[in-house]
Amino acid sequence: MAMLEVENIHSYYGNIHALKGISLTVEEGEIVTLIGGNGAGKTTTLRSITGILKPRQGHVRLEGEELAPYKPHQIVYKGVAMVPEGRRIFARLSVSENLDMGAYSRNSKSEIKADLERVFELFPRLKERRNQVGGTLSGGEQQMLATGRALMAHPRLLLMDEPSMGLAPVLVESIFEKITEINKEGTTILLVEQNALMALSIANRGYVLQTGEIILHDTAEALRTNEVVRKAYLGIT
Amino acid sequence: MNVRLASREGLLTGFINLCCILLGLTGLAGTMVGGWFHLSSRQPGAWLLLLGIAVWGGVRAVRRVPDPSRNKTLIAGLVAGVMHGLTLAVSLWLISTLLDAGAEVRKWLVQLTPEAIRLLTFGLSPVAAAALMFVVMTTAGLVGALWVRASERYPWQRTLSKGPTTVRTRFLALPAVQNFMQRKHSQQILWGGGLLILLFFPFVLGQYWNYTLGTVGIYVILGLGLNIVVGFAGLLDLGYVAFFAIGAYIVAILTAPAPHGIMMNFWLVVPIGIVLAALAGVLLGIPVLRMRGDYLAIVTLGFGEIIRILSKSDALTDFTGGPRGIRSVGGPGLFGFDVSSEFYFMYIIILGIVLAAYVTLHLQQSRVGRAWMAMREDEDVAQAVGIYTLQYKLLAFATGAALAGFSGVIFASRNKFTGPEDFTLLVSINVLCLVIIGGMGSIPGVVAGALVLKGLPEILRQLADYRMLAFGALLILMMIVRPEGLWPSTRRQMELHERAEQSGEPDAGSSPETGP
Numbered sequence: 001m002a003m004l005e006v007e008n009i010h011s012y013y014g015n016i017h018a019l020k021g022i023s024l025t026v027e028e029g030e031i032v033t034l035i036g037g038n039g040a041g042k043t044t045t046l047r048s049i050t051g052i053l054k055p056r057q058g059h060v061r062l063e064g065e066e067l068a069p070y071k072p073h074q075i076v077y078k079g080v081a082m083v084p085e086g087r088r089i090f091a092r093l094s095v096s097e098n099l100d101m102g103a104y105s106r107n108s109k110s111e112i113k114a115d116l117e118r119v120f121e122l123f124p125r126l127k128e129r130r131n132q133v134g135g136t137l138s139g140g141e142q143q144m145l146a147t148g149r150a151l152m153a154h155p156r157l158l159l160m161d162e163p164s165m166g167l168a169p170v171l172v173e174s175i176f177e178k179i180t181e182i183n184k185e186g187t188t189i190l191l192v193e194q195n196a197l198m199a200l201s202i203a204n205r206g207y208v209l210q211t212g213e214i215i216l217h218d219t220a221e222a223l224r225t226n227e228v229v230r231k232a233y234l235g236i237t
Numbered sequence: 238m239n240v241r242l243a244s245r246e247g248l249l250t251g252f253i254n255l256c257c258i259l260l261g262l263t264g265l266a267g268t269m270v271g272g273w274f275h276l277s278s279r280q281p282g283a284w285l286l287l288l289g290i291a292v293w294g295g296v297r298a299v300r301r302v303p304d305p306s307r308n309k310t311l312i313a314g315l316v317a318g319v320m321h322g323l324t325l326a327v328s329l330w331l332i333s334t335l336l337d338a339g340a341e342v343r344k345w346l347v348q349l350t351p352e353a354i355r356l357l358t359f360g361l362s363p364v365a366a367a368a369l370m371f372v373v374m375t376t377a378g379l380v381g382a383l384w385v386r387a388s389e390r391y392p393w394q395r396t397l398s399k400g401p402t403t404v405r406t407r408f409l410a411l412p413a414v415q416n417f418m419q420r421k422h423s424q425q426i427l428w429g430g431g432l433l434i435l436l437f438f439p440f441v442l443g444q445y446w447n448y449t450l451g452t453v454g455i456y457v458i459l460g461l462g463l464n465i466v467v468g469f470a471g472l473l474d475l476g477y478v479a480f481f482a483i484g485a486y487i488v489a490i491l492t493a494p495a496p497h498g499i500m501m502n503f504w505l506v507v508p509i510g511i512v513l514a515a516l517a518g519v520l521l522g523i524p525v526l527r528m529r530g531d532y533l534a535i536v537t538l539g540f541g542e543i544i545r546i547l548s549k550s551d552a553l554t555d556f557t558g559g560p561r562g563i564r565s566v567g568g569p570g571l572f573g574f575d576v577s578s579e580f581y582f583m584y585i586i587i588l589g590i591v592l593a594a595y596v597t598l599h600l601q602q603s604r605v606g607r608a609w610m611a612m613r614e615d616e617d618v619a620q621a622v623g624i625y626t627l628q629y630k631l632l633a634f635a636t637g638a639a640l641a642g643f644s645g646v647i648f649a650s651r652n653k654f655t656g657p658e659d660f661t662l663l664v665s666i667n668v669l670c671l672v673i674i675g676g677m678g679s680i681p682g683v684v685a686g687a688l689v690l691k692g693l694p695e696i697l698r699q700l701a702d703y704r705m706l707a708f709g710a711l712l713i714l715m716m717i718v719r720p721e722g723l724w725p726s727t728r729r730q731m732e733l734h735e736r737a738e739q740s741g742e743p744d745a746g747s748s749p750e751t752g753p
Contacts, residue, residue, distance in 0.1 A: 050621065076623035084621060090614040101611050105623030153622060 001064045003028045003157055003188045004049070009058030011041075011048045018044045019055065020212040026157065026190050031183050033191045033199040033220065035233055036209035042192040043085055045209070046159050049190075050082055051075045062157070076105045081155035085162050085192075087146040091135030095126055098134050098145055102152030111154070118185075119148040122178060140171040147178065157188045164195045176202050196233035200224045208233070243298035243313040247320025247378060250294030254287055254321070255328050258357070261348025263287060265703055267356060272699075283356045287325075291374045294321045295381015310382050318378015322371040330367035333358055432591065439583040447579040451651065453691045454586035455644045459668045460675070460683035461593040462640030467669065468678035469601060470633035471613030472526070473534040475665050476541025480638035482660035483517050484510040484645020486548060486557060489655040492567030496558055503569040507646055514642020515635040522634040526627060529616065541665055549657035562656025566649050582651045589647060593640050594680055600636065601680075609633060667691075674715060676722025685723040689715070 004026040011019040019041050026032045034042050047053040049060055051072040060067045062078055070078065081102075090098050099119060103112045120127040123144040129137065134145060143163055150158055160179065164172040172195065180202050183189050193199035200206055200220045208216035208229060216228065223229050257263050263283040270282025298317030302309050333354055335342055342349050358366035408414060417423050439447055459481060466474045487510040491501045525536045547553060549560045557563070568577025569585065600606055608629045611619040620626055649655040667690060675686025693711065697704045715723070 052617070052620065071625065072620045073623045073625045076621065082621050084618060088615055088618045090611065090618070092614060093610070097610075101607065101619075101622050104607065104611070149622070 002026065002061075003030075003063060004190065005059070005061040005064075006045070006049065007059040007061070009045075009048055009055035009060065011044055011053050011055045013044075013053075018212055019048060021058070022048075022209075022212070022214055023058075024207050024214065024217070026188055028156075028188055029183070029186070030205065031179070031189045031191060031203045033193055033196075033203035033206045034209055035193055035196040035199055035206060035229075037194070037233070039211070040209040041212040042209055043161055044212075046082065046161055046190075046192055049075075049159065050080060073105075076153055079154075079156035080159065081150040081153040081157075082159040083143075083146045083150045083161060083163060086165060087139075087142045089134040089137075089142050089145050089149065091133070093134055094131050095134060095137070095145055096130045098149050099126070099130075099152050102149035103154075105153050112152070115152055115154055119151050122151075122181065123148055139167055140175070143167060143171070143175055144178075147175075147182075151182065151187075155187060157190065158182065160189060160191045162192055162194060164193060164198060172198060196229065197224075200229075239302050239309065239313060240316055242301040243316040244320045246298040246301060247294050247317035248324060250290055250297065250317070251321040251324030251374075254290045254325055257286060257290065258325075258328075258353075259346050259349065261353060262703065263356065264348065264350075264353045265700070269699070280356055280359075287357075288373070288377050291318065291321050291377030292381040292384060294318070295378035296385050297381075298378070299382045299385040307386070310386055311379065314379045314382020314385075315375065316378075317381070318375035319371075321378055322374030325374055326367040326371040329354075329357060329370050330363045333363040333366060337363065435587050436584070438587075439580050442583075444579055447583050449692070449695050451579055451583050451586050453687050454583070454590055455648050455651075456668065456671060456687040456691045457590050457684050458586070458593050458640055458644040458647075459664075460671045460687050461590070461597050461680065462637040462644075463668050464672050464678065464680070464683050465597060465600065465609075465640075466633050466637035467672055469606065469609040469613065470630060471609075472630060472633060473530065474537045474634075474637070475534045475662075475669070476521075476537035476539065476544075477637070477641060477668055478660045478662065478664040479521070479541045479544040480514045480517060480641035481645040481648070481664060482544050482548060483514045483638075484642030485649035485655040485659065486563075486645075487513055487642070488646040488649045489563040489566045490557070492650070493563045493565050495565070496555060496563070500567060503567050503650060506567075507643070510642045510646040511639045514645070515639035517642075518635040518638025519631055521638075522631045526630045526634065538662070538665075541660075541662060545657050545660045548660070558656070560657060562654060562659075563649075564654055566653050566655060568650050568653065577650070577653075579651070582647065586647060589643060590684075593643070596636070596640075597680055605629065605632065670712070674712065674722060676725030679722065679724055679726035682722050682724040682726070689723065 002025040004024075006022055006024045008021045008023050009019055010017065010021060022041070022045055024032070024034070024045075034045060036042050044053065048055045049067070051067060051070055051074075054068070062075075062080065065078075067075055067078070090101060093101070099116060103115065106112055120130075125141055126144055126148055129141065134142065137145060147160070147163070150160075163175050163179070167175065176198055179189060179191065191199055191203060200223055203220040206216075206218065206220050206223045207214050208223065216223065216226065218226065263286055264279065266286035267279025267282035270276070270285060271279050274281075276282075294317045295314040298313040299310050302313050332342065332349065336349075336351060336354060357370065359369070361369065409418075420426075438450075442450060459477070462480075463474065463477050466472050466477070488503070488506045490497055491499050491506045491509065492503060494500060521537075521540055525533060525540070528536055548557045551559065553559070568575065569581070570576060608619070608624045611622065611624055612626050612629060616626055648659070652659075671686035671690040672683060673686070674689055675682030675684070690712075694704060694708055697707050700707050
C-alpha cells in the first residue's frame with residue numbers, strides 16, 4: 001500500500017480553481033519531488049495533504065486511510081510533518097524551544113529525547129546554537145531548524161516546501177545532502193521544489209506540475225533528460 | 238548645514254516653550270515648585286520650566302552635529318539658543334504689547350492672565366522684557382551645549398534605561414540572596430512573606446487608599462486575564478470590557494433588590510459570574526476566532542460596544558435597569574457579618590489576585606502555555622506541529638473572560654452600583670495599556686502596569702487640570718525609555734536585546750506575520 005495516495009483532488013481558493021485533478025502516489029521509503037513554476041499549485045498540493053486546505057473533490061489517503069475527516073493538527077498525529085515554505089521558524093523562541101514545539105504531538109519524554117539527539121547529530125550547528133533565538137540564525141541555519149522541528153514530530157512522511165528558497169548554492173547542496181540522509185534513516189519524503197535540477201538529482205521519482213495539473217510523471221532519471229523539463233525548468237536548451 | 242538643523246531645534250523647542258506659556262503650564266510649574274519649597278513667589282518654578290526646555294533645545298541641537306568638536310558644539314548651542322530666544326522674545330513682546338493695549342487675549346487663551354505674564358516680564362516694559370528673555374534663553378541654549386559635553390563623560394541615560402534590570406540582576410547575585418534561593422522552600426517562603434505583607438496592607442491604609450488600591454487591584458485581575466488573551470495567546474481583544482460588564486451585571490441582577498429582587502448570596506454569585514462570563518467568552522469566541530489580527534480586534538471591539546449598548550437599551554430596561562443602572566448591589570457577608578467595606582474588599586481583591594496569578598502561572602508553564610506561545614508566534618505553523626489552535630484560542634478567551642467576570646462581580650458589588658457608563662471602550666483600552674506598559678506576557682508586569690496606570694493618576698492629582706496631560710506624557714516617556722515594559726518577561730527582554738545587538742543586519746526569514 002502506498003504511503004501517500006492523492007487521487008484526483010480539486011482545491012479552490014474562493015472561486016479560483018487552484019488544483020484541477022491532481023493525482024500522485026508516494027511509496028514508503030521514497031523521495032518524490034513535485035516540480036513546477038510559480039503558481040503551478042505545488043504549495044497548494046501540500047496544503048491539501050496537510051488538511052489546511054480541504055479539497056472539494058478527490059481523496060487523500062495515508063496508508064490507505066482517508067484523511068478528509070481529520071483536522072490539520074490530527075493529521076500531524078497520523079505521522080505527517082511539514083517543513084513550510086519560507087521556513088517559518090518561531091523567530092522569537094530559542095532553537096531548543098523551536099525543536100520542543102516540533103514534538104508537541106508526542107508524549108514519551110524518552111523518545112523525544114532520542115529524536116532530539118538525532119536532530120543534533122544531523123545538524124550539529126543547531127546544538128551549538130540551541131540557546132540562541134531563532135530569528136537571529138542565518139538563512140541556512142533557519143532551514144536546518146525548520147527541518148529539525150518537523151523531524152521532532154517523528155514523521156513517517158515528511159513534506160518539504162522549497163527548502164532551497166533563498167539559500168546560497170553551497171547551502172542548498174548541503175541541505176539536499178541532509179534530505180537524502182533523513183530519507184536513508186527511513187523517512188519518506190515529498191519534496192516540492194523550484195530548483196528542479198537539484199530536486200531531481202536526489203529524488204526517485206518526480207511529478208511536473210503546471211497551472212494546477214500534472215503534465216508529466218516519471219522517474220527522476222527520465223525527467224532529467226526529458227525535453228520539456230529541460231527547456232522549461234532546467235534552463236537547458 | 239548644521240546651523241540650519243540647530244536653528245530648527247531652537248525654533249521647535251522655542252515653540253514648545255511658547256505652548257507651555259500659552260497653556261499656563263509655566264504658571265502651574267511655578268505653583269508646584271513654590272508649594273514644595275514653601276516659596277512666596279511663583280517665579281522660580283516658572284523659570285525653571287522655561288530654562289529646562291531651552292537647555293533641552295541646546296542639547297538637541299548639539300546632538301544634530303555629526304562630529305562635535307568643541308567649537309561646533311558651542312556654535313550649535315548658541316544658534317539654538319538664539320532661535321529659541323528670538324521665538325520667545327518676539328512672542329512675549331507681542332503678548333505684552335497686546336495686553337497693554339487692552340486686547341482681550343483671555344477670550345481665546347484662558348490661562349494668559351496679566352499675572353501669568355508678569356511672571357515672565359518682571360513688570361518690565363515689553364521691549365525690555367523681550368530683550369531679557371532673549372539673553373536668558375540664548376544663555377540657556379549654550380548651557381545645553383555645555384551639558385552635552387559634560388554628560389558625555391558620564392553616560393547617565395544608559396544607566397537610566399538599564400538601571401532597573403541591572404539592579405535586579407545585581408540583587409539576585411548577592412551571596413545572601415543566592416544562599417537563600419538555594420534553600421529548599423525558598424520560593425514558598427518568599428511567596429508566603431509577600432502574602433503576609435499584602436494582608437497587612439489594608440490595616441495601614443486609610444479608607445481612601447484602600448479604595449484606590451482596590452481599584453488598582455481590580456485592574457490587576459483584569460490585566461491578568463487580558464494578559465492571557467493578548468500576551469500569551471496573541472489575540473488582540475479590544476472588547477474585553479464586555480466580560481467585565483457581564484460579571485458586574487450578573488452580580489447586580491442576582492443580588493440587588495430591584496429590578497428582580499432575587500437577592501442571592503454574594504458568595505454564590507461569584508462562581509456564577511465567573512462561569513457565565515467564561516461561557517460568554519466561548520460563545521463570542523466560536524464565531525470570531527477564525528479571524529486574525531486586525532480583524533479580530535475590530536470584531537471584539539464591536540462586541541464590547543454591543544454589550545454596553547444592550548445594557549442601556551430600552552428593550553432591556555426591565556432586565557438591566559437601562560441607562561440608570563442597578564442600585565444597591567449586594568455585598569459579601571461572612572457568618573452574618575457584613576464585610577462589604579473598602580477594607581474587607583481589599584482582602585477579597587488580594588485573594589482574587591493571588592488566585593488569578595496562580596492560575597495564570599500554572600497555565601503558562603503547562604502544555605497549554607506552550608501551545609499559546611506557538612500560536613502567538615505563527616498560527617499556521619502551530620497547526621502544523623499538531624496544535625488544535627481553535628481549541629486553545631477558545632481556552633484563552635474563556636480564561637480571560639472568566640477573570641474579567643470575576644473582577645466585574647467584585648467591582649459592582651464594591652461600588653454597590655452598576656451602570657452602562659462603567660463599561661466604556663476606555664476600560665478595554667486602559668487594561669490593554671497596562672498590559673503593554675507592564676510588559677506583555679509578564680505577570681509581575683501586570684501588577685506594575687496597573688499601579689502605574691491606575692495609581693499614577695491618583696498621585697498626579699495635585700496637578701489638577703493638567704493631570705491627564707502629565708499622565709499621557711509620562712506614558713509616552715515610559716514606552717520610549719523601556720519599550721519592553723516595566724517588568725518584562727525574560728523572553729521579551731531577550732528578544733529586544735537580541736534585536737538591538739544585531740541591528741543593521743536585516744533578519745531574513747524572521748517575519749512570521751506575513752502569512753499567505
